[in-house]
Amino acid sequence: MHRDITRRDFLNGVALTVGAAIVPSPLFGVFDETGNPEQSPDYYPPAKTGLRGSHVGSFEVAHSVRDGTFWSHAGTPVDTGEHYDLVIVGGGISGLAAAHYFLKAAGSKARILILENHDDFGGHCKRNEFRPGGRLLLGYGGTYSIESPRPYSAVAKALITELGIDVPSYHKYLSQDWYRSRDLRSKVFFDKETFGTDKLVINPVPLGVNATDDLETVPADAWKEFLAQAPLSEQGKRDYQRLHKETKDYLPGLSSDEKKARLARLSYTKFLTDTVGVNDEVVRLYQVLPHSWFGVGIDAVPAQDAWLLGYPGFKGMNLAPGPGPGANYDSMWTKEAEDYFFHFPDGNASIARLLVRRLIPEAIPGSSVTDVVTSKANYAKLDEDSSPVKIRLNSTVVRVKHQGDPASAKEVEVAYSRRGKTYTVRATHCILACWHVVIPFICEELPEKQQDALASAAKVPLLYTAVSIKNWSAFEKLKVGSVYAPGSYHSTLELDLPISIGGYHCAEKPDDSIIVHMMRVPCRPGRPARAQHALGRMELFQTTFETMERNIRDQLGRTLGAGGFDPARDITAITANRWPHGYAYEYNSLWDKFWLEGGELPCEVARKPFGRIAIANADAGAYAYTDCAIDQAWRAVGEITKS
Numbered sequence: 273m274h275r276d277i278t279r280r281d282f283l284n285g286v287a288l289t290v291g292a293a294i295v296p297s298p299l300f301g302v303f304d305e306t307g308n309p310e311q312s313p314d315y316y317p318p319a320k321t322g323l324r325g326s327h328v329g330s331f332e333v334a335h336s337v338r339d340g341t342f343w344s345h346a347g348t349p350v351d352t353g354e355h356y357d358l359v360i361v362g363g364g365i366s367g368l369a370a371a372h373y374f375l376k377a378a379g380s381k382a383r384i385l386i387l388e389n390h391d392d393f394g395g396h397c398k399r400n401e402f403r404p405g406g407r408l409l410l411g412y413g414g415t416y417s418i419e420s421p422r423p424y425s426a427v428a429k430a431l432i433t434e435l436g437i438d439v440p441s442y443h444k445y446l447s448q449d450w451y452r453s454r455d456l457r458s459k460v461f462f463d464k465e466t467f468g469t470d471k472l473v474i475n476p477v478p479l480g481v482n483a484t485d486d487l488e489t490v491p492a493d494a495w496k497e498f499l500a501q502a503p504l505s506e507q508g509k510r511d512y513q514r515l516h517k518e519t520k521d522y523l524p525g526l527s528s529d530e531k532k533a534r535l536a537r538l539s540y541t542k543f544l545t546d547t548v549g550v551n552d553e554v555v556r557l558y559q560v561l562p563h564s565w566f567g568v569g570i571d572a573v574p575a576q577d578a579w580l581l582g583y584p585g586f587k588g589m590n591l592a593p594g595p596g597p598g599a600n601y602d603s604m605w606t607k608e609a610e611d612y613f614f615h616f617p618d619g620n621a622s623i624a625r626l627l628v629r630r631l632i633p634e635a636i637p638g639s640s641v642t643d644v645v646t647s648k649a650n651y652a653k654l655d656e657d658s659s660p661v662k663i664r665l666n667s668t669v670v671r672v673k674h675q676g677d678p679a680s681a682k683e684v685e686v687a688y689s690r691r692g693k694t695y696t697v698r699a700t701h702c703i704l705a706c707w708h709v710v711i712p713f714i715c716e717e718l719p720e721k722q723q724d725a726l727a728s729a730a731k732v733p734l735l736y737t738a739v740s741i742k743n744w745s746a747f748e749k750l751k752v753g754s755v756y757a758p759g760s761y762h763s764t765l766e767l768d769l770p771i772s773i774g775g776y777h778c779a780e781k782p783d784d785s786i787i788v789h790m791m792r793v794p795c796r797p798g799r800p801a802r803a804q805h806a807l808g809r810m811e812l813f814q815t816t817f818e819t820m821e822r823n824i825r826d827q828l829g830r831t832l833g834a835g836g837f838d839p840a841r842d843i844t845a846i847t848a849n850r851w852p853h854g855y856a857y858e859y860n861s862l863w864d865k866f867w868l869e870g871g872e873l874p875c876e877v878a879r880k881p882f883g884r885i886a887i888a889n890a891d892a893g894a895y896a897y898t899d900c901a902i903d904q905a906w907r908a909v910g911e912i913t914k915s
């Protein structure tokens with residue numbers, strides 16, 4: 273564990289963090305002082321490894337605006353003299369889609385500037401690239417796929433189609449037999465700190481990904497193997513089986529609606545312990561099951577949602593199909609929604625790249641939805657004088673203000689910080705497609721009620737780690753494709769999906785290099801969901817890459833060691849995409865009374881247009897999916913173009 277990983281480039285991980293700490297001000301510490309970094313032929317963010325996602329240099333300015341320290345040392349802003357028809361704050365899917373819709377409404381000559389604080393466009397749609405031994409490996413650093421619990425709206429579907437993505441053709445690109453033919457199974461890793469011993473055991477019901485209560489689909493040998501090998505006490509095993517098999521109505525005498533109402537106000541943990549009465553080992557086993565949906569464990573997830581997601585314990589409850597009041601969006605999967613799925617090797621970063629290609633064709637060479645996968649973005653083209661649409665990276669917006677009375681003003685002034693200097697541009701309209709929690713700090717003229725609603729949309733923190741490994745022979749030897757790890761640093765790890773598209777080819781042989789994707793949700797069980805998110809956010813900002821790396825090496829070594837995996841030898845690079853501001857916050861019946869009781873939602877108050885300013889982002893729909901980011905962009909553009 274103490275050996276160096278000699279092949280990896282530490283520059284973007286440990287060294288950058290250290291570098292940022294020794295410059296005089298963290299606000300100005302991340303660029304050299306000459307030229308525009310994006311113009312350099314070496315400027316290529318997708319290939320950076322180490323601590324990515326909200327990388328060093330992306331958030332310091334925004335935090336100093338929040339803390340009230342920015343303007344005291346910002347100096348007088350430099351007026352660039354630039355005027356745009358539209359300035360968009362935030363270069364995620366919502367900002368890029370807003371630019372696309374605005375061009376359609378206002379004509380292709382409309383002048384648009386997109387300001388983005390990160391060094392890459394796409395927001396949560398983040399592309400990670402590795403080149404072990406010269407071979408290109410693509411991974412997703414954030415948004416995984418086109419998928420949504422609710423069917424895509426006509427608007428969002430139309431955009432996906434217009435970009436050339438034929439969703440039903442997905443199966444053409446997926447090597448469907450890849451896992452099955454190699455018998456790579458889903459397994460549970462029991463760790464010694466939580467369960468007394470380290471053990472990798474078959475997962476009889478796919479916990480963690482698509483949980484299922486349907487035991488008919490569970491192979492008998494898997495069930496037997498799990499019960500024989502799982503390091504659970506006899507009582508724990510009995511409770512585990514009872515939870516899955518018992519057909520008891522735990523809330524007798526109540527109607528289905530009454531039961532749903534009760535379950536909506538009860539955490540799944542309480543349901544398991546107080547209603548079903550299983551022992552603590554079963555609770556520990558299930559604790560992190562909803563991480564990928566809710567960003568919290570079962571202590572903060574309503575039992576009604578657990579039932580809707582197919583978690584065990586509800587077989588005999590006689591609940592009528594369909595959600596009752598207060599169900600979370602994530603629990604409302606429909607067949608239509610499930611079938612609308614498409615995964616690019618870099619996740620929805622391909623959607624961001626297809627949108628950028630529409631806006632600034634020279635920036636993403638090529639012409640098809642398949643060639644976009646391997647096309648190398650030319651970052652120097654993003655912000656060219658001659659282009660009507662510009663994307664200015666590494667630029668944090670610090671103030672948005674109407675020039676005069678918002679009711680009658682003809683222009684909005686937007687100030688942004690870039691490389692230690694503050695600049696202003698003016699625009700006829702502005703769309704705030706950035707995170708809602710940022711908006712009250714940069715747009716102080718908004719009404720107080722709206723500012724409060726915006727501030728309540730604090731996002732869900734997540735860590736998405738992509739680990740490039742030399743080969744996957746340990747996975748093959750252990751017959752494992754994905755691991756659910758209830759007590760480990762990352763709660764899931766899985767081999768990359770076998771997708772070959774355009775000139776990109778997935779790993780084939782066990783000695784081919786491949787990416788392992790891992791997810792950590794830094795929540796703090798036992799507290800209200802928002803408090804858990806706040807603490808997790810702090811953890812992600814404060815954890816060094818070195819600590820993450822040690823945890824990753826430790827986890828992969830312990831999980832796969834029996835298959836011959838040696839972290840120091842087999843890991844070629846790590847990209848830890850930290851998202852302190854990750855998923856849009858979705859309402860939850862345990863913590864958001866209004867969600868159960870009805871009335872105007874905070875997101876409806878937050879997204880109201882104000883003078884020449886409209887508000888987009890997935891936060892505006894309180895729904896953490898790409899289709900929401902698109903729908904909200906479409907609405908925001910509609911608001912400014914009809915005025």
Ligand SMILES: Cc1cc2nc3c(=O)[nH]c(=O)nc-3n(C[C@H](O)[C@H](O)[C@H](O)COP(=O)(O)OP(=O)(O)OC[C@H]3O[C@@H](n4cnc5c(N)ncnc54)[C@H](O)[C@@H]3O)c2cc1C
Binds near residue numbers: 362419736
């Ligand atoms: C880890 C992760 C995995 C996900 N997986 C999926 C998935 O599989 N499928 C799916 O549909 N959805 C998924 N989502 C949700 C989906 O990514 C989002 O709903 C969508 O991408 C949000 O797009 P957006 O443009 O609204 O916000 P963002 O992508 O967050 O973009 C907003 C941008 O505004 C920038 N910004 C903020 N403040 C400022 C400022 N002051 N100045 C300039 N710029 C600023 C931000 O840095 C950011 O880049 C995932 C989200 C995360 C975090």
